[in-house]
Amino acid sequence: GDYDPVKTRVLHLKMNPTAVAKQQRQQEVEALREEVTHLRELVRSLQDGGSLVHSQDDSSMHSSSLGLSLPPSKEVLDLRKQMESSELRNQRLKEVFQRKIQEFRTVCYVLTGYQIDITTENQYRLTSVYAEHMDDSLLFKKGSNSSMQLMETEFSKTLGEMVALHLHHQKSIPAFLSAVTLDLFSRQTTI
Numbered sequence: 001g002d003y004d005p006v007k008t009r010v011l012h013l014k015m016n017p018t019a020v021a022k023q024q025r026q027q028e029v030e031a032l033r034e035e036v037t038h039l040r041e042l043v044r045s046l047q048d049g050g051s052l053v054h055s056q057d058d059s060s061m062h063s064s065s066l067g068l069s070l071p072p073s074k075e076v077l078d079l080r081k082q083m084e085s086s087e088l089r090n091q092r093l094k095e096v097f098q099r100k101i102q103e104f105r106t107v108c109y110v111l112t113g114y115q116i117d118i119t120t121e122n123q124y125r126l127t128s129v130y131a132e133h134m135d136d137s138l139l140f141k142k143g144s145n146s147s148m149q150l151m152e153t154e155f156s157k158t159l160g161e162m163v164a165l166h167l168h169h170q171k172s173i174p175a176f177l178s179a180v181t182l183d184l185f186s187r188q189t190t191i
Helices: 017-048 074-112 160-169 173-190
Strands: 051-057 063-069 114-120 123-128 137-142 148-151
Touching: 074 114, 123 173, 137 173, 148 173, 160 173
Parallel strands: none
Antiparallel strands: 051 063, 114 123, 123 137, 137 148
8 A cells, every 4th residue: 555654664574474485375375396307217117127226315415326226016017918918809890880880781771772872971871772873872861850851862852752752742751762772673674
C-alpha cells in the first residue's frame, strides 16, 4: 500500500522468513538438479549395459573415480523377455486375424455371392460372383445413422427397375442384392 515515509517507518527483519525460505528452496532445487543429472547418467549406463563411473566424496572433499561394469539387472532382463514375448504374441495375433479375415471374406463370397471391398471410409464395393464384367459392381455408402445408400455406378444405372422396386418402394437392400444375383445368374445360365 501507499505510505508517507515521513510519518511511517518500515522495519526490515534481519532474519526475514521469506528470504530464508527462498534460499532454502534454491538450495533444494540445486540439490535435486544434481541428483537428476546423476540418475540420468546411471539410467543411460544401465540401458547401454556399459560401464558406470561413480564419483564418491569423502569428508575431506577428495573425489575418486571407479569404473564399474554393471551387467543388466534381473528386472531389466525380465522386462526385455516380456517385451519380446509380447511382440511375438502380437505378431501371431496379427497373422491369425489376417487368416480369419481372409477366411471370413471367402465365406461371405461363397455364401452371398458378393465380394465386399472397402474402397474408402464408409464406402463398400460389392462385386457379384456372376458379374459379366470386372467393372460391374455396386457401391454402397454408410450414412451417419448406420443406414446404407446405393451410390451411382455404371452398373447400377442399368438396374433402374430393381432399384425403384427393392430400394425405394420396399426399402430392402437384401432383396435388391438377391434380385441382382438372380438376374445375373439367369443371364449366365441362358447363354
